Amino acid sequence: MVVLAVHGGAGVMNRSDLSPEKEKAIHQSLTNALDAGYQVLATGGSALDAVEQAVRALEDAEHFNAGRGAVFTADGRHEMDASLMDGKTLKAGAVAGVRNVRNPITLARTVMDKSDYVLLMAPGAEDFARQHNLSFEPDEYFYTETRYQELKKKQSGEGGNRKIGTVGAVALDQSGNLAAATSTGGMTNKTFGRLGDSPVIGAGTYANNRACAVSCTGDGEYFIRAVAAYDVYCLMAYKGLSLQEACRIVVHEKLKELEGEGGLIAVDRDGNLEMAFNSEGMYRGWRNEQGEGETAIF
Template sequence: MYAIAIHGGAGTIARASLTPEQEAEYRQGLEAALDAGYEVLQKGGAALDAVEAAVRSLEDCPLFNAGRGAVFTHDGHHELDAAVMTGHNRLAGAIAGAREVQNPITLARLVMEKTDHVLLGYPGADDLAREHGLPLQPVEYFFTQKRYDQLQDALKSGKSQLDHAPDPHRKKGTVGAVALDSQGHLAAATSTGGMTAKKYSRIGDSPLIGAGTWADERCAISCTGDGEYFIRAVAAYDVACLVEYKGLSLEEAARVVVQEKLVAAKGEGGLIAVDAEGNLTLPFNSEGMYRASRREGEEPVVAIYKE
């Protein structure tokens, strides 16, 4: 059995906020990323390769707040965060605040495989990418008019913004993937541009192992939403702990964290998770979450709103 799930961010995504054309574009972006990861698994590839392929596809798509579609900081540049983790050996790599690397998730994997460290920040993260010949891009590559307009709105209001919502103070934007391969190995990957107009090199949950990203021999989790709440809750690891120590199913463990613990703390968002049996769960407590999933022998599922 192999399986994969991806997300492209959670938040107040009302049906009225997207035109049919925009919704079709988002669905196409999700389908492309899902296909990229699923193809790796279908050919007998590793879960790590699958989640990297899926997230790279989302990073290259300007619709999502990661890589090319990353939001602007208060100072008008981009700060890219990402993390990857493999479950069978619990190795992990992450980067925070990178500004030049085209695919932050590949750089996070490089940290995991080619250094003795787990988390590297700017400017060292970009230096590592440069040393190993990863594709770098000029600032113009990361520019999108939509993100620039969001920055101007945020500067006028004097507030930092997350992504995906008509209310500028309730927006979330992250991409991620989790996968189980035919060898029984699990992996998780998460990537984000963070908050529009963020200051002081703010870092959210995405690159923090255990908060926004986690994988062990039982399950793999990638989170999206109000990063500060996910950090305080150690949300991704909490799901794994409920599975390991309390014996909950993956679905129930994820429900407790997303629908009970985060809601009680007023944290909005969701997560995607897969376990060693190929069970998938994609809960969220916001109005919508860009998401897609597929299990071996089954048709793909792509969704945006609450069903």
């Protein structure tokens, strides 16, 4: 059995903000990510490779707050975070605050595979990326007019509370192994080197073959405080709950009690899949070996 799911962020979304053209483009980008990850699984590849490839595709699309579509910081830059985890070995890699790295998720994978560390922060993480010949892009590559206007609105006090989260993927491969990956551009107009949950193992990303793989998106501060991804695992591993019930408790009870908005995608070792969110919408999609699957926004 193989299963793959992806998300492109959750948060405050209005149908009126999405033109038919943009909505179609978002669905296509989610489909492209599913294609990239599922191709790995269908040919006997690992869940870890699948989630990396799916997230790379999402980072390369400009519609999501990660990679090319990352939001602007207060000083007009892009600072990106990413992490991934192997449910078989419990090895993990993560990077925080990196600039100009084309695919932060691949840098996180390289940290996991080629170093003795779990989490590297910039600028050392960028030095590590250069040492391993990873791709960098100029500032212009990450510039999108939509994100720039979001920054201007936020700085002028008109931005409201619009948050669009992150990107991520979870997978179960033919060998029964689980993996999760998450990548983000952080928060529009962020200051002081702020980091959210995406590079924090246990908060935004967690995978363990004993139970499940989880990737989160939403108000990062609340997901950190709730240790959200790990909590889903704990409710299953220690309390014996189903994936569905564990996700419901974390997203609709624990996070809501903290007034945290967002969602998560998760898959368990039996191939059950959950895509839970307490926000207006979450860009998401899934696929299994029966050929079933879909992409959705609201």
